[in-house]
Amino acid sequence: MSKKINIQSRRQFIKTISAGTAIAATGIAGFPLIARAASPVKVGIVHPVTGWAQYSGSQCRFGAMMALEEINAAGGIKSLGGAMLEAVLGDAQSKAEVGAAEVEKFNEAGVSAIVGAYASNICLATTQAAAKHGIPHVVDVGVNDKIVGRGLENTFRFGPGFGIITKAGADSFLAINKAAGSPTKRVAIVHENTTGFGAGIAGLMTKALQPDGIDVVEVLPHPTPNKDFRNIALKLKEIDPDVVIPSHYYNEGVLFLRTLQRQKVQPKAIYSVLGGASSQYRFVKEFPEAAQYVIDCNHWFDPKNKDALAVRRKTEAAGKHFNYEVFLAYTAMKFTADAIERAGSADRGKITEAMAGSNWSGHIMPYGPTKMENGQNIGARPLVTQVQGDEIVVVSPSEYADTKAVFPRPA
């Protein structure tokens, strides 16, 4: 009895195996595209999650991962049969050379694209390393215009660089100043000079303000990181400018504004261009007095976009602060996924082509039509915000403004 059953089972087993093999063979031969498409597409995500920029780098990683998880949850890359995006994470340790080394690891891991790497100096190194291997690299935050100005065909930046930001910042400042009866005659610029973006902004801002008769009386550079701003506060006290224009990273932004507060340096306005802390909810929450009425021309999300507000809610629900690091890295990852979708391939060259010709519009930023010129999205632009009470409101340009700027600020 049992023997018979065994024979039947064996026959059934052989039958099943044969049928299965035939189906599998048909599947492989008949639907080769689908079989290939199921394999995940690797994306390198590099940020400084340790070292002096670790907070901002971690925020960037959070934003990029949130976007990647959303894409996968929505069915992955449809043109590749629902291929999932697989994150390959790298830590630049806040050092350019380490960022470049991480790109070498990404290349060996076979990534199709890279998103990163926060600070300008790190982005300069990672994009160059990626160019050697033809890996498309989407810069999330790095604003130095040299990043996209070196003719590297693999390098793209969806957000604005400091050239676009400073022009918008200067135009808005002049408009706000004029609307207030032109009280500003003398300004001082305080900027970081380690990673390259601060010095660039200082130069452009000086040129932009002079034709309107505004004198840049002092330019005060400082390193990043910097542990003390008392000397700069003392210099500002002596110079007594009408407006102070700071450009630096978050930590320095907090320390600088707190030092001004402690040293009772009270210009008519603090008008930052990429001010680091000046338009950060976290700073407003922790140091509301120091943050009050600070104006900042910076990356900002579209406050009228429902998806942007949903991303903000999701970020805050995760216990994170919704700052530019988060929404820029989020957008960079979505732009990358869109390019892979358009390319219909995990091939680096095809993704690069798709990025170069992208007209992606499904983003959460207040940008004009997407158009890549030498890797820079020329539709990108910043907004001008001001801390008013416990909220950060948009004060310029008018189509996005929640309210008017308080300028000069109350004594």
Added chain:
Amino acid sequence: MDFFDFNLPSYGWSTVLGSAISGVFLGSIYALVALGLTLIYGVLHIINFAHGALLMLAMYAVYFLWQAFGIDPYLAMLIVVPGGFVFGYLLQRGVIGKASHGRDEIILLVTLGISIIIENAALFFFSATERSVRVPYDLDGFDLGVTFVVYPELAALGGSLLITFLLWLFMIKTDTGKAIRAVAKERQGARLVGINVDHIFAVCFGIGVACVAAAASLLVPTYAVHPQIGYLFVLIAFTVVVLGGMGSFVGALVGGFLIGIFEQLGRLYLGESLGVITISFIFILVLLFRPSGLFGKPAG
């Protein structure tokens, strides 16, 4: 002001004086961090690479005591200083002493390893987010005319003076202090007269960490806490220890003030980035004329 064809900026006397005074306050912070180091590095000749990581750990302890229980950072000293002593004692007795087998080069690697573990553990458990303590008096203070002094800065200055005095008193007046000095001078001889050298090493390390914990309490109202905060101070603290004379508390204090003042004046005239070369300049200058440091005793 012209100096070798290099145009130095010209500032009013009030700015220069204000800068020098701010140098005193910055120097008091250097001195605070250096005091623990001079005991460990100067007396026991242990190059403690974990000093910055221990400072960071103590700052987190102060922060969490404030956040969880609302304990003022200065009152937290009553908890973190004894806690720091016990932690330092156990660290020396249980890890550094056992792993190093008394060899200096191994001690160096062990403390480096400890610093890597502490920093990465902090990153893992506390994340990279900077955490700031808000005390109700952090903007209160008084105007000196040339600069505004807030109470947390004054507390750091007073703290550095008080800790220096207490350490000096401890080393001069107590038997343990005398034993530490004996071990520093002649380890084998100290053992022969019945001093438990391993215990003294651990006590000394414990006091060093307790000093770091006191420094942490005084720093937290001014500086945000994050896993890398130790690096901001510890390299200069090493310079302060050598400049002041290894093992000299007064040297650490004076060295801290000197470096703080020169650094601030350097930053004022040479700019925030280039100005820090004045630290190296004053360091080389002092060691040229006093190789054992300002208050150090010549070898032999």
